[in-house]
Amino acid sequence: MYHRAYGIIETLAPLHVGASAGEETGNLNLIFRDQFTQTGIIPGSSIRGRFRADMRLRRQQHLEASLKAAGVDLPAATARKVSSPEDPKKRLPRLEWLEQEAEKQSISVPELVNENHWYGHHAVTGQEDGGTTEALVKFEYASLVWIPVFCPGQPVVWVSCPRLLRRYKQITGKPEPVLRPKAAADGQPKQYPVKLREHRDRLFFNLGFLDNLAETPDLSNWVPKDSQIQPDNLVVVDDQDISIIHDMALYRQTRTKLEDDVKKVENFFGFEALPEDSILIFPIAVKDSVPHYDRASDASADGSARWKPFKNRTLRELYFGGLESIGCGHCEVTLAGDYFGDTPDDADA
Amino acid sequence: MTTDSPSLPPFQYLITIQPLGLLYGSTGRFLSPENLVGRSGSQFPPSTAVLSGLIAAHYAQHAESKQALDDILKPLCLAGPFWQWTHTADRENIYVPTPMNCLAKLEPQHDATDVSEGSLVNRLEWDGQSWQPISDKALGKPEGGTWVAINDWKKLNEWQPDYQEPTVYGDPWRYTPHLHPYLMENERRVDADRERGSLFLENGVQMHPETCLVYLSNLSVENGWYRFGGEGHMVELTCHPISAGSELHKLLSHPLGKSFALITPAVWGSNRLSYRSPRLLKKGDKSRHQLAEINRDLAKLWDVATLITERPTTFRYRLGNRKNQQGEDVHQPNQPKVLSRGRYAVPAGSVYVLQDTFPDHHATWQDWPLDWFPREGPSLKRWGCGLALPVSGALP
Numbered sequence: 116m117y118h119r120a121y122g123i124i125e126t127l128a129p130l131h132v133g134a135s136a137g138e139e140t141g142n143l144n145l146i147f148r149d150q151f152t153q154t155g156i157i158p159g160s161s162i163r164g165r166f167r168a169d170m171r172l173r174r175q176q177h178l179e180a181s182l183k184a185a186g187v188d189l190p191a192a193t194a195r196k197v198s199s200p201e202d203p204k205k206r207l208p209r210l211e212w213l214e215q216e217a218e219k220q221s222i223s224v225p226e227l228v229n230e231n232h233w234y235g236h237h238a239v240t241g242q243e244d245g246g247t248t249e250a251l252v253k254f255e256y257a258s259l260v261w262i263p264v265f266c267p268g269q270p271v272v273w274v275s276c277p278r279l280l281r282r283y284k285q286i287t288g289k290p291e292p293v294l295r296p297k298a299a300a301d302g303q304p305k306q307y308p309v310k311l312r313e314h315r316d317r318l319f320f321n322l323g324f325l326d327n328l329a330e331t332p333d334l335s336n337w338v339p340k341d342s343q344i345q346p347d348n349l350v351v352v353d354d355q356d357i358s359i360i361h362d363m364a365l366y367r368q369t370r371t372k373l374e375d376d377v378k379k380v381e382n383f384f385g386f387e388a389l390p391e392d393s394i395l396i397f398p399i400a401v402k403d404s405v406p407h408y409d410r411a412s413d414a415s416a417d418g419s420a421r422w423k424p425f426k427n428r429t430l431r432e433l434y435f436g437g438l439e440s441i442g443c444g445h446c447e448v449t450l451a452g453d454y455f456g457d458t459p460d461d462a463d464a
Numbered sequence: 465m466t467t468d469s470p471s472l473p474p475f476q477y478l479i480t481i482q483p484l485g486l487l488y489g490s491t492g493r494f495l496s497p498e499n500l501v502g503r504s505g506s507q508f509p510p511s512t513a514v515l516s517g518l519i520a521a522h523y524a525q526h527a528e529s530k531q532a533l534d535d536i537l538k539p540l541c542l543a544g545p546f547w548q549w550t551h552t553a554d555r556e557n558i559y560v561p562t563p564m565n566c567l568a569k570l571e572p573q574h575d576a577t578d579v580s581e582g583s584l585v586n587r588l589e590w591d592g593q594s595w596q597p598i599s600d601k602a603l604g605k606p607e608g609g610t611w612v613a614i615n616d617w618k619k620l621n622e623w624q625p626d627y628q629e630p631t632v633y634g635d636p637w638r639y640t641p642h643l644h645p646y647l648m649e650n651e652r653r654v655d656a657d658r659e660r661g662s663l664f665l666e667n668g669v670q671m672h673p674e675t676c677l678v679y680l681s682n683l684s685v686e687n688g689w690y691r692f693g694g695e696g697h698m699v700e701l702t703c704h705p706i707s708a709g710s711e712l713h714k715l716l717s718h719p720l721g722k723s724f725a726l727i728t729p730a731v732w733g734s735n736r737l738s739y740r741s742p743r744l745l746k747k748g749d750k751s752r753h754q755l756a757e758i759n760r761d762l763a764k765l766w767d768v769a770t771l772i773t774e775r776p777t778t779f780r781y782r783l784g785n786r787k788n789q790q791g792e793d794v795h796q797p798n799q800p801k802v803l804s805r806g807r808y809a810v811p812a813g814s815v816y817v818l819q820d821t822f823p824d825h826h827a828t829w830q831d832w833p834l835d836w837f838p839r840e841g842p843s844l845k846r847w848g849c850g851l852a853l854p855v856s857g858a859l860p
Contacts, residue, residue, distance in 0.1 A: 116522065116525075116686060116688040116689065116690065117688070117689040117690065117691070117698065119688075119689055134643070135645045135647065135652070135653075135654055147642075149670070150577075150638040150640055150670045151577045151638070151670065151672055151673050152577060152673075153577065158642060158644075159485055159486070160642075160644045164647065168649075171649065195650070208649065208650075210649065235696075237646075249696070250696060253691070253696050253697075253698055254485075255483075255484045255485025255486070255697070255698055256485045256486065278673045278674070281673060281674070282673065285482065285484070285700060286484065354577070355575065355577070358577070397485075398484045398485065398689075398698060400484070400689050400691075400698045437652060439652070
């Protein structure tokens with residue numbers, strides 16, 4: 116049994132999670148997709164890698180502060196590589212150098228900021244059985260809950276489909292049945308659940324019109340309560356239609372590299388990304404050997420460390436995926452769910 | 465060989481496994497970066513041994529002593545894997561492998577985001593000499609590996625040419641091999657200088673979002689999130705009692721008669737040799753050979769008239785702690801258990817026709833004695849080997 120928790124990701128910029136550099140081929144960089152809805156996902160291993168890198172930085176800061184307090188001379192803050200004290204020709208990564216110095220000073224790293232403790236130790240060459248340890252915190256992929264679609268002549272509308280909402284329900288433990296397009300009676304056209312700020316009787320997408328809109332005020336319960344965006348134009352379409360609408364909503368760019376001395380294209384590539392203001396959800400399972408989170412007292416009964424990736428907050432800006440240099444990947448992550456002391460009823464707005 | 469209990473308690477629960485993300489679709493073999501054959505050792509869905517480990521680990525957390533845990537687990541019996549739709553009201557309508565005497569064809573799929581459907585095109589009947597098709601239309605090669613609803617089991621056996629019912633389904637999952645590159649610690653580039661290699665290809669599987677895996681069990685498990693089936697993947701597990709009036713319950717307690725189909729893989733024979741039907745295991749006769757403990761004199765227990773089967777499938781599990789050369793337990797917590805001996809199993813869907821009907825005290829799978837099953841650790845009946853349902857449709 117694991118403690119349940121989940122994370123809500125809201126994109127503040129286009130988000131491109133696809134094959135990593137050196138792995139993709141050709142010059143069209145696609146995003147990873149779910150097999151059954153053909154909508155974008157963030158793989159669990161990418162989320163774990165981001166959380167791991169984040170905590171690694173905190174561990175490094177902890178080591179620097181502790182060594183400084185112990186009176187050790189630290190290299191310049193910008194030095195990424197440091198000469199090894201034993202062999203000046205050998206250049207060590209800064210963190211490795213800090214680890215060595217900390218060992219000399221017998222400074223230990225508290226579990227709270229030790230990424231290997233929470234997310235599992237990577238394989239170590241030469242150790243029996245690989246040196247890996249089991250992660251105490253496990254992630255699965257993030258799937259879309261709402262994706263914004265812009266069509267000329269109407270405000271931005273956030274779209275979802277029953278399959279995506281089902282996963283949201285499964286992860287958050289929401290009790291209500293999933294809202295889906297249904298026909299009012301046999302032979303009638305399907306009615307699409309919508310919640311719109313201004314009354315409209317038709318929405319336009321590139322596959323055509325949706326004009327059997329059924330005002331459903333409850334639809335706002337399907338927006339995560341922790342969402343910073345709180346979209347107010349919502350529609351649920353069929354599972355079969357989401358992939359084409361999603362494709363229309365994606366952010367696409369072709370980027371060119373010009374030659375250095377003449378204005379001629381030397382190289383180009385195209386990429387696609389989830390648009391900003393998309394809302395995604397991912398499950399987090401925390402092994403039950405980790406004590407339960409109690410917001411009131413910030414300590415566990417037996418003094419063992421709790422998993423607090425964002426220190427004492429549950430909201431944090433993180434970067435996911437690639438192409439950060441051209442402004443992609445900026446996201447806001449909110450942690451919620453049982454482990455963080457939320458009851459399923461809190462998941463509603 | 466002694467049996468300590470004549471049989472195991474009957475199945476009382478359906479355990480449904482709904483993935484929270486992907487699942488792992490391989491077993492056994494280790495993939496090295498030099499040999500990125502991600503599909504090697506593909507096996508999906510996970511066998512009952514996987515669920516058995518989950519249940520054992522769950523009860524181990526609450527058991528006071530090893531003895532208490534052994535007492536709980538001793539009567540454990542599981543069967544699977546099966547699957548079902550999650551959006552239907554009938555929680556007990558599970559999908560099981562189609563018996564191999566029913567030839568099915570799947571419709572070409574127009575929408576790749578759905579599970580492929582099809583129907584039967586022919587049925588074979590055993591006339592005492594050979595298997596005869598009941599329809600003389602030649603319809604090309606039938607599909608293997610289809611699934612049929614347990615509620616349609618009757619229709620399956622009464623199928624006549626040109627009936628559209630029952631619907632059969634293809635596998636409700638997709639393989640999605642996923643590369644996990646090892647990135648550099650402070651740059652977003654693949655760390656290509658590692659001695660170990662930096663690419664790991666996971667043979668991931670995604671289940672159709674409106675389906676879940678189902679196993680039968682005679683022990684209940686607490687509902688919740690568990691780790692299941694490799695690579696740290698998480699699932700949501702729920703446990704429902706099987707009601708006495710359900711089709712599933714009726715079929716499980718229906719006498720098998722002369723012809724029956726396996727809905728789970730079956731390992732028959734001894735620990736060393738795999739056979740196509742149960743054999744009685746006797747330790748070898750020392751006067752005839754000098755090999756210690758060899759299993760011989762495998763007397764047949766069933767008089768099989770005929771059998772439709774396919775290539776055998778591999779059957780292996782992990783059980784027991786690691787020991788060093790002195791025989792001391794050196795097992796670390798969370799370390800994989802020791803790999804069992806590999807065996808071959810008669811695949812699920814195989815159809816047997818016997819010369820005689822089973823006697824009353826062996827009328828259903830539940831009544832089959834533990835001695836019919838091989839034993840390594842517990843009897844393989846624990847993992848639902850060769851769970852059989854009657855198929856009247858195999859005989860005219």
